[in-house]
Amino acid sequence: METELEAALAGIITQGMEVVAKSEKLETKLIRAGAEKGEIVIMTRRGYGSLGIGKGLSTKINANIGTSPMAVNPMEEVEKAKVAETYGAHTISDLSTGGDIDAIRRSVFAATSLPITTVPIYQIVAKRHSFHKISHRDLISMIEKHVEEGVSSIVIHAGFTLKMLEKLKKKRRVMGMVSRGGSFTAAWMIEHQAENPFLERFDEILKILRKRDVVLSLGNSMRSGCIHDLRDEPQLFEIKMNFELAKKANAQGVQVIIEGMGGHVNAGEIWKYVKYHKKMIENRPLFVAGPLPIDVAVGYDHIAACVGASIAAGAGADYLCHITPSEHLSLPTLDDIKEGVIAFRIAAHIGDSMKYGLSNRDLELAKRRRKLDWEGQFRYALYPERAMALHPQKNGTCIMCGRYCAIKTMNKYFG
């Protein structure tokens, strides 16, 4: 089986490219050309469909779901997957670390048609409990298992070395390392006093991924955990290292997404840093979690992150990981997942307006608003049910201004 990247390199238009072209309303040849350069990945959910992520395409949203050791409610995770899909997520990451993780993943697969991403190290850590008891073979086997089960993408944290960890330790960042997968990988390395296992076994991992054309997502272990942890040497090192790994993977036919610039980045720097990052990775697809532009919005982090994500998407981020109101506080509830996806769908639309210009959807809505055509407006709204629920009347002006509606007043004179 050829991967989408290999097909693109051979000048072949795949079915996946056609699906992506159609949904993005772009020419198929542009999708192939983007895939060839590694600027676009075509993520496939086997048996369901294909999703394009990258330069020139609309901004995509990922929703994180999954159990934790302290909160295992498999049916709720299934519901979260459904809610995420309903409200507009394009992909789902199952980050379960508690309960029967295999069974939960199977249920999530059954509940949604969206591409699923996993972080295989989570499951092996949850299984073995001790980093000492985890071998290279265990890590590889878990990746193989997830790939064979049909995940569309896996995350590994390969962009740092033992030497870089020593430097990070000396840096005394306020928040240290806040990536869960990054911290597992780092803990494994420190406990074993061994080099990054994903780096050591990188070629073997590529072979596994290539076989099923599973997208490699290169994790962002070194992201800042607070806005005061400015971009530092470990962050820059990881960007460069992940780009080197991406090129290597691409050369082996494996499609790659690079995670970066996520976490906590102050608002004034997001635009510049995302531009820089996209340039450094030669326009490979950039996945950004958040970013949160401030730290004090605890409980409303989805709103603060919507601001960061809008700016990041506008500057070129291709793929956004949603942040929920529960971020930093608890495992998200069903409603938190919904609110997080909504905030990020808004961010993606704002980002796209900056990347690609204003959308016709906004114009069509405005035209109907001018006519006080409510049903018409709702047809173009991102969330028509919500708009309808807040607007009890079916016609005329709304109760905000009633007969003093500015539109109504001016329509009398301006027509």
Place this chain on the structure above:
Amino acid sequence: METELEAALAGIITQGMEVVAKSEKLETKLIRAGAEKGEIVIMTRRGYGSLGIGKGLSTKINANIGTSPMAVNPMEEVEKAKVAETYGAHTISDLSTGGDIDAIRRSVFAATSLPITTVPIYQIVAKRHSFHKISHRDLISMIEKHVEEGVSSIVIHAGFTLKMLEKLKKKRRVMGMVSRGGSFTAAWMIEHQAENPFLERFDEILKILRKRDVVLSLGNSMRSGCIHDLRDEPQLFEIKMNFELAKKANAQGVQVIIEGMGGHVNAGEIWKYVKYHKKMIENRPLFVAGPLPIDVAVGYDHIAACVGASIAAGAGADYLCHITPSEHLSLPTLDDIKEGVIAFRIAAHIGDSMKYGLSNRDLELAKRRRKLDWEGQFRYALYPERAMALHPQKNGTCIMCGRYCAIKTMNKYFG
């Protein structure tokens, strides 16, 4: 009685300047110097206190409340004023147009210690029903009445002429004119075929405001009602006209806020336009409603507007008018007011981080997050109760990651 502006010009430090300096943690002489140049206004709620708005000061938030002809529930408006104050609004605008407007305003005054703004034309339109029946004298009397009752600021829409209305009519914007006060003023002008009454009686209005040092807010009638209504001649005309009026008012000792760049402005232009506007008005305090960077987030406009307002504040907007989830749909409920104020407090904090650099509050929170000190974190959160409600545990890690908490894992190695 001298106004704050007149005192500043005479080199006098007023009690109001001292109050503002203390709350902004700035030197009193800087406040006086800003007031002298008209870059800072000191808004006074007689008997309560003073609020500074303008260059170099933290970004302020206004919450709009008030009845409409179709929704008159005076006690709910009182509750809205309280909720707005509780969640962090700095001023309240009572925009009532339904019921016993005098009585409602009195109740709002009694319910909050915040400065109150009104738009006097609203009440005279609600009283007379027909624009034909409203005279210059009626408009002036209503302004006098509000000033004598102790409002801290009034809004008039003086920045356009009959000739400009003719041009606007020909422009055929998608959304025409969407400012309620602007549309009332325009309707009055068209019905009477007379020039802008606030322009004609501007000197008289200044005398009334000067007497009680009430801040003059110059309304933004020409704002875009959708992102496709790009900045046009009427908008530019109003900016220039409002600045001319501001200089005239300042010369008469009257403090001025200029409204502008609000409404619907696409995300990619907000930064540039706000910078331009602040420059055009020589750093007079700029009040911005929203802006909304997209039109399709109906029902979640507070989140979309938080993005626009964050960028606007970062670029120099001094004072933000909140947008609630009910915007474009209905009169906001109590909960909508709360959600709107919260989203805008987040926007103000993000904007301040861009204007003035990162705040210590974010750093102090992050330090406690590193130690998994929950009570400590919540102390620095914008909304501690919300954070506590979402985090049921009192200590240890949160249930999101449980024992797999990245912070806990790395603290073991990094200390």
